[in-house]
Amino acid sequence: DVVLTQTPPTLSATIGQSVSISCRSSQSLLHSNGNTYLHWLLQRPGQSPQLLIYSVSRLESGVPNRFSGSGSGTDFTLKISGVEAEDLGVYYCVQGTHAPTFGGGTKLELK
Amino acid sequence: QVQLQQSGAELVKPGSSVKISCKASGYTFTSYDMHWIKQQPGNGLEWIGWIYPGNGNTKYNQKFNGKATLTADKSSSTAYMQLSSLTSEDSAVYFCARHYWYFDFWGPGTMVTVSS
Numbered sequence: 001d002v003v004l005t006q007t008p009p010t011l012s013a014t015i016g017q018s019v020s021i022s023c024r025s026s027q028s029l030l031h032s033n034g035n036t037y038l039h040w041l042l043q044r045p046g047q048s049p050q051l052l053i054y055s056v057s058r059l060e061s062g063v064p065n066r067f068s069g070s071g072s073g074t075d076f077t078l079k080i081s082g083v084e085a086e087d088l089g090v091y092y093c094v095q096g097t098h099a100p101t102f103g104g105g106t107k108l109e110l111k
Numbered sequence: 112q113v114q115l116q117q118s119g120a121e122l123v124k125p126g127s128s129v130k131i132s133c134k135a136s137g138y139t140f141t142s143y144d145m146h147w148i149k150q151q152p153g154n155g156l157e158w159i160g161w162i163y164p165g166n167g168n169t170k171y172n173q174k175f176n177g178k179a180t181l182t183a184d185k186s187s188s189t190a191y192m193q194l195s196s197l198t199s200e201d202s203a204v205y206f207c208a209r210h211y212w213y214f215d216f217w218g219p220g221t222m223v224t225v226s227s
Contacts (some may be wrong), residue, residue, distance in 0.1 A: 039213045048206055048217040049156070055213070092156060096212055099172065100146070101155040 002027050004093050006103035011109040013083045021106045023093035025074040030097070037096035040069055040078045043105075044089040050093075053078065083108070113137040115207055122224045127196060128173055130193040131221045133207030141165040144210040147181065147192045150220070151203045156159035161210065197225045201221035 003026040011100060013019050029038050033035045036056050041049040051060045053069040080087055088110060093103040118132040133145065147159040160171035164183035171179065178201075180193040194201055202225045210215040 003146075035212075037212055041214070048220050049214070050217065051213060054215075060215070081135050093215065094156070096210075099170070100158040102148075102158065105155045 002029075002094060002095055002101050004097045004103035005091060006085060006091075006106050008106060009104065010107045010109065012109055014111050015085060017080065017111075018081045018085050019083060019108070020080075021078045021091055021093075023071075023076045023078070023103050024094060025076075027098065028036055028073050030077075031071060031093050036072065038068075038071065038076050039094050039096065040070075041092045042049055042087070042089050043092065044086075047089075049092065080108075085110070113160075113209065113216045115209065115216055117205075117207060117218040117221045119223070120222040121223045122226065124224055124227055127197055128193060128195040129197065129223055130177055130191055131192045131205060131223070132170065133192075133211070133218050135188045135190070135209070140183075140187055145181075145183065145190040146210045146214065147179065147190075148208060149203045149207045149213075159205075163192065164188075194223065197223075199225050200216070201225050 005024045007022045029036050040053040043049040052063050057069045068079045070077050090105045090107050092105050114135045114136045119218045121129050123127045124131045132153040141164045144161045146161040151159045159175045159179050169181050204220040204222050206220045209216040209220040
């Protein structure tokens, strides 16, 4: 199974601060079709996860553009440029290049 | 709009089975995989498997072989997951999620509590 390692496990931020979350894969996530199926989810407290970014860097419809994704191969990053209160929750990376697996999560909380 | 409506919370006894449902609307049910994901209290997400309602094909995380059985009813646009031989380790919230290269819509989750 592909293991996704997220860091940090917890992130404390003030409103307006920019933060980044790393997701490292135990195997390359480049699919044989040339696409990379690494996505980012946000799970707010008491809610189901929602898609933020798909295929490394593509912003899901309706998601604010303060969220951005980058990376390739085995190293990926989610950046939030100016945290807002509604961004608090747990962020997960998930890969679909192989049988789906999720990162362990990064909890974003207010400092 | 796409909606996934899941069945209500279940309290079940150890050793029994439970079948939970996920009713889809707002899209062509037979054109997308439906995946199931487990989340134990305070823990992360774990992929269980998927079913393609168009032809009934399934694939499971090896860990859930023999534990979970996925089915789908095209006539009612509903996906089902049966969990068998339940233990306390099966107590969790179970999500269904539509998938086409990524999980774009999630159900609200069904909480299953295994307790005598």
